[in-house]
Amino acid sequence: MTETQNAAASATAASASPPASPAGTSARSASAGRAPAGLLFGIGAYGLWGLLPLYFVLLAAAGPVEIVADRVLFALIVCLVLITATRSWRNLAAVFRSGRMFGALALAAALIGVNWLTYTYGVLTGQAIEASLGYFINPIVSVLLGVLVLKERLRPLQWAAVGVGGIAVAVLSVAHGQLPWIALVLALSFGFYGLVKNRIGGAVDAVTSLSAETAILAPVALGAVVWLAATGSLTLLTEGPTHFWLLAASGIITAVPLLFFGAAARRLPMTTVGLLQYIAPMTQFTLAVTVLGEHMPPERWVGFGIVWLALAILTVDMLLSARRRRTSARAAKALAAR
Template identity: 60%
Template structure:
């Protein structure tokens, strides 16, 4: 039994790196979809994700789990709310990518763990350790510095951080009985009528780009469902195999890749104020991560002490 643990954790780490690595490279995918606009990208992402989820349910025989969720009114309403939050997150992220704000989008996901901790206090009335309060305080200073650096409040970053933070909070309320495939299926099912309506309006006004920009573009756009679902499935597989502390540390890979891409490849401006602001955010994350690791080890040490 013990010999299987390193193998399981190794597979879990590979899944986690795969999930956050793919999320970190999403800007490359969205930029490759030009001339498709953000509304059409998100609409196809919703519709094709639903199609892909139905295929996965057929392969995994998950219809019984889906049926139980549909019959659970509370779960359905919560997943509808989760869908609304994730579509705000998706649309904001795609708009940020296509308008040259990849670095600010990365900031949003760097801030997300801090927002999650803050929501735990404000909504779930959780008690924070001193290090967690210190991380929130440093992040508040960072937000002020970044506001000066951007010349305005970093709306994109805050929208991404809070929409995904509230999304995680709602998913926590749904509980572990709804797996990743069923959850994404229901969320996209709630959003599909809106997405189809958006596609219909685009078709009647500016026209759709699907099939109008060459075969490579067509294949890339039709891959939106797979691009959306696969990282989520990798994440679910990682979460089942790894301690929460390790998953929490690997999550920084996605915004780090986005940040490097924005600064080096896309050559987005990084004046000194932004470097200082990002440095403070990274310091807050370092404090939070050390606290997370120490807190995770404490119960193990206590369990090893002789009675």
């Protein structure tokens, strides 16, 4: 996410100071007009991701392996349609010709495959609360990966958030009697997925990247479908037309939020996108407790409360950092104007 943060910070800094010309005024007005649309796209992306538990519960007859396999195959169909519509076949071919790029996206595909399978398993086995925890602690894991892998230096509040997050995991482990492995697998797989995509940077657009990742996963997904069919466990064609079309819709349900997210990221400062990301796990958590009826004993409330404290610390640091960047940008522009 670092490159996105840098780009968003630059965009924020560029629009923070008063315009010096009519052209600047026009650009600033255009930027302001993009913000409401960006906010709607962001809410749409994270809102749809937040509603995924309800969708997976409707597909419970299929089981996590078939759901993920069908999701990969139908998402690939949607992506190929988008690639054709945007005339991006040359970009997709370039990915497969580049050994370095293909290797990076193959790793990303493996990570997102593990993430999807783990999340679906969590929801279908009555552990949607723990699954939502994975996405609550994901920002903390991403910060920690920045230190361990990218050798970034954390600010004091970031260190505090990481420490509080560690305490939360310990409390939840004691309360649950074991490590919250679903949450940790989700947080780590998505954290490393983000890291891999960060290293790729802007070399591959979102649609091309998802197309390549689903194409890489497609042979495994197809193999799973064939195996399920051979064992009589495939439900795609045996549970009626509603079940079939719900599974087929997984391609659109996978692609649309990603496109919404890309549209939001191009229009909003990264701080705003960072705040919007909590919509998804909070929605998932609320649905798990209120609609799916999962139990929340007092000790688990304590653990989640500590996680939310860590996220509050991280959010305060993010807002303060964005404010410092804007102040520095104004000072630099004022100095350059002299």
